[in-house]
Amino acid sequence: VTPSTLPVGKSVELQLHSKNLTNAPKLMCRVGQGVVVRAEYISSTSLSCLARSEQVGRLPISLSVNGIDFFRIALDANFVPLETIMSVVPTHGPLSGGTEVLVSGSNFLKTSNVICAFGVVQVQARILSTSTVACVSPRHTMPELVVSISVSNNGKHFADSAITFQYYQASIVQAVEPSSCTPAGGTSVALTGTGFVESSDLKCLFGDVEVLGV
Numbered sequence: 001v002t003p004s005t006l007p008v009g010k011s012v013e014l015q016l017h018s019k020n021l022t023n024a025p026k027l028m029c030r031v032g033q034g035v036v037v038r039a040e041y042i043s044s045t046s047l048s049c050l051a052r053s054e055q056v057g058r059l060p061i062s063l064s065v066n067g068i069d070f071f072r073i074a075l076d077a078n079f080v081p082l083e084t085i086m087s088v089v090p091t092h093g094p095l096s097g098g099t100e101v102l103v104s105g106s107n108f109l110k111t112s113n114v115i116c117a118f119g120v121v122q123v124q125a126r127i128l129s130t131s132t133v134a135c136v137s138p139r140h141t142m143p144e145l146v147v148s149i150s151v152s153n154n155g156k157h158f159a160d161s162a163i164t165f166q167y168y169q170a171s172i173v174q175a176v177e178p179s180s181c182t183p184a185g186g187t188s189v190a191l192t193g194t195g196f197v198e199s200s201d202l203k204c205l206f207g208d209v210e211v212l213g214v
Contacts, residue, residue, distance in 0.1 A: 001061070001075050003154035005109065007082045011052040012157055016061065016075060021047055026067035031077045032059035039063065053079040081107040083151050085161045090201050092166045097139035101149070101165065108133050109153045117158055118165060119147030140167040171195040 002015045016029075021044050029039040029049030039049040053059055059077045062070040085105040093099030101116075107130065108114060114125040116135030119142050125133040133151060145167045150158040173193040181187035191204070191213075202213035 001077060003156050004111075004113065005078050005080045005154045006051060006053070007153070007157050007159070008056055008079050009052075009054055009082060010157065011050050013048055014051050014077060015042070015046060015048045016063075016073070017046050018073060018075065019045060021045060022065055024065035026065065028064040028067050028070075030062045030064075030070055034059075036064075036067075051077050053077070055079065056081055080109060080153060083107045083109075083153050083159045085149065085151060085159070085163045088149055088163055088165060091164070092168055092197055092199055092201060093137045094170050095140040095167050096170065097137045099137040101135050101137055102128075103133045103135060103149060103151060103163075104131060105151065106131055107153070108151065111153070113153065113155045115152045115155045115158075117148075117150045117152070119144065122155075125151065137165065137167075166197070168197045169195040171197075 006012050006014060023041040027039045027041055028036050030036045031051040032053060034052060037050050039047050041047050056079055059079065060072055061075050061077055062072050064070045083105060084107060085103055087104045089102045090099065103116065108127060110127050114127055114133060115122050116125045118138055121138045121141065123135055123138050125135050127133055146164050148161055149163050149165050150161040152158040171193060172195055173191050175192040177190045178187065203210045204213045
């Protein structure tokens with residue numbers, strides 16, 4: 001069955017891969033004790049149908065060639081809780097991409113199928129726990145600088161998300177005032193340049209020492 005997991009509470013398409021599948025005018029599919037739906041014949045080894053469940057767990061799949069008599073096949077549909085996103089850190093990154101973004105939420109599965117989407121661009125996720133995944137922002141290729149971030153456990157069905165990530169031009173420092181200070185530090189330094197973003201994540205780097213910017 002593909003995808004290998006299906007989100008609870010959504011009507012989603014699944015594909016069944018087996019042997020000796022028959023094309024019939026009344027080819028039907030049923031997942032668990034759910035609604036009977038028409039199955040679409042693809043080939044003798046593949047067909048697709050819609051499935052939905054409000055409960056987590058594996059449900060048996062049955063087929064019918066006449067719309068009345070159903071037979072159980074040796075495949076299950078695995079329904080899992082819908083993934084959610086609560087926050088991302090950092091919330092900004094350069095247009096060139098390459099920023100590692102930590103996505104916090106719930107119901108992330110520890111599989112190789114988990115995907116992050118920055119707008120419409122998908123990248124592989126690295127699973128840290130069931131509540132945190134790491135994704136590297138792709139190079140910006142979209143019209144919008146602010147894009148939504150979403151996560152999919154099966155690489156196909158993405159949960160709705162209001163969390164966003166903002167792309168920005170690389171920052172360029174053109175002037176520093178004052179240009180020197182005492183070794184003790186504590187001097188307020190004003191930077192003039194381009195590409196600065198108003199953000200709580202804004203920092204300045206003096207050598208290898210980070211300080212908050214305002």
